[in-house]
Structures are given as structure tokens and as C-alpha cells.
Amino acid sequence: MGDVNFLQKAIQIVQQATEQDNAKNYAEAHKLYIQSLDWFTTALKYEKSERSKATIKAKTLEYLQRAEQLKEYLDKSKNKKPVAVGGNKSNSAGSANGTGKSAKEDDEDMDPEDKKRNDSLSSSIVTTKPNVKWDDVAGLYQAKEYLKEAVIFPIKFPQMFTGNRKPWKGILLYGPPGTGKSYLAKAVATEISSTFFSISPSDIVTKWLGDSEKLVKQLFEMAREKNNSVIFIDEVDSLCSSRNDQESESARRIKTEFLIQMNGVGNDSDGILVLAATNIPWGLDLAIRRRFEKRIYIGLPEPQARAKMFQIHIGSTPNTLCQADYKKLAELTEGYSGSDIGSLVKDAIMQPVRAVQCATHFKKIRAPSREDPLVMTDYVTPCSPGDPLAQEMTWMDIDPTKLKEPEITIGDCLKSLRVIKPSVNKADLDRYVEFTNDFGQDGV
């Protein structure tokens, strides 16, 4: 449902972009293309069909290339004499700019841009801790161990990392959607004292068209300056996918820059951990994949982790669930991801609201007061029409302060279980298992 809307929105914006492009309103067209790219990237994330994904990717690439051409044209015409954009024909990067200036002089012109990039990167530094503790992440013990090894120990016990024992420099978290990859990254951001850069590929690609690779370079430079930094790149596949004939020039340049920076060629990349996440590890560029020394499979949760997730998600919401109920729910949710369980609980939590909304009968009860739990007071709560104390009324007849909302029960969760289904299928899982056997290791 939501994914259709993302795609529709993307198409709607790109239509406007094309209209502006045809009308030679290039600045407006450029802005709209970029907006559409954001929507296309989101649509791609939620698209399940591989065929539709391929079509969206091809279209995105086309619009990205057009936006790149327009950016190049607009940059030139800002400071220099206007040059014809040449319809949809490419003004490839590095082509003569018609100004007689050398590339170096052009670079000097770019100084304010460098500053803009630095500002943009500064906003990627996570300054407010996301408040996700290691313990909030259910299961994934192995993954947490590796992450601690990579980010906590080298700072706390630097003496342990001498000689040939070096901290991990690249860790790739891969697995089906909603299994906690980004959530784990949030735990890293919360638990470490070092600088944490959280990078969204769509930001790099769409905001910095044409010179995204410079942003990548600056990112690593900034991380090096900060010393002991973590760079987290979510959906790394959209930045570093395997090479193909259709990819844009800037996509190629971004990848090359990543390889250079991650290699540490001529750089001191000690003290930087690149943490990345992807749903499609097989789509990663092979050379980039090799740079991630640890490739950890973040799979579907085990029963124990599922039970803990139910507990975490229900949290302090008033409920009657006991340990045996959590165990039962865990047994019934084989194949559910962390975010599936999150959605299920979100639905279950709403059941008491629905009960109040649909109730035709309420009854009076005595219960501890909300203000002072040591004092008993009168409340009304929904009940069945057959209840001896039932009075016919609806929520509109009730004094709002007198409503005692029903607590969440296992029955509420079971009701939601019938509606919320697992989002990952067997064929997808087989592919991850195959990839793990060939190139990765289990993080559960």
C-alpha cells in the first residue's frame, strides 16, 4: 500500500520535472528530478518484486543522469557564460567547460562547495544518542560481540590492539528487512564515545550530484580528524552496487572513491570503522564486499529473542501477559522478523482502544486511582452485554476521567497475529543462507 504511494509520488514529481525540462526551466527541473530520486529510492526500498525493482532502478538511473547533466550545466552557467544544455544529450564529466579554465582553477572555484559539503557532513554526525542499549536489541549475540570487539575494546583497551592484532575496519550487516541491522547501528551509536557518522546514500547521491565522490573523500577525512570514528552507511548497496554498463559516471566515481578510502591507500584509516547494512549483499560490488572483513548475517530471530521482542515492544503499556504468554507468542511467530513483531504489537496495543470504541455496554468497577494507586475509586470499563453489571451505553456517554481502559491480554495479541503476517518468505531466506555459506557468518 505505502510502497505504491511512494512510487506514485515519484512518478508524479518526475512528470513535473520532465515538463520543466522541456520548457527549459532547468533549475526547477533539476530540483524536481532530485525530489523524485528521493521518492524513487524509498519506493525501491519497499518494492518486493524483483522485476519492478529492476524497472525502477533503470528509470532512477535515467533521471539521475539527467539531473547530473542539469547540475553540471547550472553550475557552469552560475559563474560563467551560458552553454547550451543540448537537450537530453550528455555533457560528460571532465568535458571541456568552454571557459578556458583548467580543472585546478575549477577546483578553486569549488571552495564554497567544500564548505557546504563539510556542513552537510557535520549534520550526519549523530550528536543525540538514539538511546538504544545493547540489551534493547534482542538476540543477535554474535553480532553484538563483533561490534563490541570493533568499537568498544580498541578504545577502552588500546594496549590489546598492538602488533598484528588490529580492530575490524569494515563490518557488513546483511539480512532480510526488519531484522535489526539499523537498530544495531543505533545501539553502537548509543554505546560508544567516539564520533558516529550516519550516512544515507540517497543524501550522498541526490544532494551532491556530480561531485558525490568528493563528499565521500571529505567524509573519510573528517572521520580521520575526529579519531576513533564509526561511519555507518545504511543501504550500502545503493551506493556500491556491482558494476554494470548502465551505471552513471558519478556512481562509478563514488565506488572508486570508496575503494580508495576503505583501502587506506596513502591514508591512515586506523581508528575508523565502516559499518554498513544491506538487504541485498549479493548486489554489492565485489571489490567493496572484500573491504568488509566481517560480513555478518542478521537473520530472523530465534524463539527466545522473539519472546524478548514482545516484552520490549509492549514495554510499560498496561497488560496482563505473563512469561508463559510471551513464550507462547514466540512459538507462534516462527518466521516473523523484529519489525513484523513490532507491527503485531502495535496492532495488539490498539485492541483496547478498539474495544472501547466498539463497546455497546460498560460496567462500573472499583480500581486503584490513577492519581494515587493506594486509593480505590470508581471507574467504568467495557463489558459484554451479558455481564450482570452491564449498562447499555457508548464511549460518548462516559465521563472521560472515569474510563478504565482494558489491559492488553494474550487474546489481543492472538487477534493481531491473525492479521499481521511475516514479511520474509522462504525463497528470500534461502538466498541469504546461500550467501552466508559462501561469504559470511551468522550473527544470531
Ligand SMILES: Nc1ncnc2c1ncn2[C@@H]1O[C@H](COP(=O)(O)OP(=O)(O)OP(=O)(O)O)[C@@H](O)[C@H]1O
Ligand atoms: N533484534 C531486535 N531487537 C529489538 N527490536 C528489533 C530487533 N530487530 C528489529 N527490531 C524492531 O524492528 C524495527 C526495524 O528494525 P531495523 O530498522 O533495524 O531493521 P533493518 O534490518 O535495518 O531493516 P531494513 O533492511 O528494512 O532497513 C526496529 O526499529 C525495532 O523496533
